[in-house]
Amino acid sequence: MRTYSGKTAVVTGAGSGIGRALALHLTQLGARVALSDISKQAAVDTAAACGKNAQAFELDVADREAVFAHATEVAEAFGGVDLVVNNAGVALHGTVSELDVDDMRWLMDINYWGVVHGTQAFLPHLVAARGQLANVSSVFGLISVPKQAAYNAAKFAVRGFTESLRQELVVAGTPVAVSAIHPGGIKTAIARSARVTTGEDPAATAALFDKLARTSPEKAARTIMRGLAKERPRILVGPDAYALAALPRLLGIGYEKVVARGSKSLEV
Numbered sequence: 001m002r003t004y005s006g007k008t009a010v011v012t013g014a015g016s017g018i019g020r021a022l023a024l025h026l027t028q029l030g031a032r033v034a035l036s037d038i039s040k041q042a043a044v045d046t047a048a049a050c051g052k053n054a055q056a057f058e059l060d061v062a063d064r065e066a067v068f069a070h071a072t073e074v075a076e077a078f079g080g081v082d083l084v085v086n087n088a089g090v091a092l093h094g095t096v097s098e099l100d101v102d103d104m105r106w107l108m109d110i111n112y113w114g115v116v117h118g119t120q121a122f123l124p125h126l127v128a129a130r131g132q133l134a135n136v137s138s139v140f141g142l143i144s145v146p147k148q149a150a151y152n153a154a155k156f157a158v159r160g161f162t163e164s165l166r167q168e169l170v171v172a173g174t175p176v177a178v179s180a181i182h183p184g185g186i187k188t189a190i191a192r193s194a195r196v197t198t199g200e201d202p203a204a205t206a207a208l209f210d211k212l213a214r215t216s217p218e219k220a221a222r223t224i225m226r227g228l229a230k231e232r233p234r235i236l237v238g239p240d241a242y243a244l245a246a247l248p249r250l251l252g253i254g255y256e257k258v259v260a261r262g263s264k265s266l267e268v
Contacts, residue, residue: 002132002177002229005030008078012061012118013088015042017188018136018224020049021217022085025225027053031083034074036061038088061088061114071121081125083228085134085181086118091190092150093205094197103195104150111154116161123176130175134228135162139184139241143248143255146263147200166233177231184241185213186220214240 009026013019015037023035027050035050037043040058047056055077059070075081092099092107115135126133140148141155159180166178187210196202215223215238227235236242247255 002231003029004083004225004229006032007082008032008034008074008080009083009085010034010036010074010081010118010122011085011087012036012059012114014046015039016046017190018183018186018217018220019085019087020046021221022087022224023047023050023054025218025221026083027051029225032078034078034081036070036088061086061117062109064113064117067114067117068121071118071125075125080129081122082129082131083134084118084122084126084131085136085224086115087136088114089136089190091194092196093147093194094200095147096149098197098199099150100197103197106195107150108154108157111151112157112161115158119161119165126176127174132177132179132228132231133165134179134181134224134235136181136183137162139182139236139238139244141180142182142245143259145259163233179228179231179233179235181224181227181235181237182241182245183220184215184236184238184244186215186217186238187213188217212240214238 004026009031011019011023011033014023014035023033023046026033032053033050034055034057035043035046036057036059038060043056047054057070060066089111090107092103119133135158137158138155140152141159144152162178162180169176169178196205220237223237224235236245
């Protein structure tokens with residue numbers, strides 16, 4: 001079991017949602033936290049709520065040079081890094097035929113490349129500390145659903161990247177624990193800030209997400225930290241995550257028909 005008192009944790013996308021809840025929970029566990037968000041004010045607000053052991057940073061995880069500079073700055077300021085949670089993410093809703101390629105690149109730059117940048121930038125520091133890396137995928141990194149092709153692509157990529165890295169570290173005998181986090185529906189603002197294609201109604205998309213999201217960010221943070229303390233390689237968050245993750249195991253590729261029917265019944 002890992003403990004976090006006196007340790008240094010890095011959380012991206014910490015201005016709201018799961019990232020903010022994780023930052024607060026980590027400080028409650030006695031950790032020092034380096035919080036980043038593309039919105040400096042959101043990061044500052046989270047740091048203020050966390051107290052004296054938190055420091056806020058403005059960071060665009062899509063900017064590789066900025067992420068590497070951030071890793072160096074944090075390691076120097078805190079004297080090392082014990083845990084990194086690559087959490088920053090965005091959403092994009094719409095059919096493949098209507099998706100704009102620039103919107104898809106925007107999402108991939110943050111949801112996938114942001115994880116890659118954070119992993120590569122902080123990995124040497126984690127190796128030195130015999131630390132821990134957690135990359136946030138999604139239950140949509142385990143199953144695919146209609147109108148989430150870009151998001152599915154990024155989250156499947158995060159899952160594959162993280163699982164491959166974990167195997168590499170095992171083969172090399174490198175003492176860094178690696179986890180992939182797969183949240184289900186979490187009550188955050190991600191749907192309200194999502195981009196949608198011209199054929200979709202942003203308000204209806206957000207309303208559907210609110211209806212399906214069943215887990216609070218605070219409960220999600222507690223689940224994630226329990227899983228990280230036990231060094232679980234895959235951490236499912238929320239009862240819906242467990243249910244959806246079981247579909248491909250039980251039905252194989254037949255799960256797609258079940259999901260398609262369910263999506264059609266929601267008429268969004």
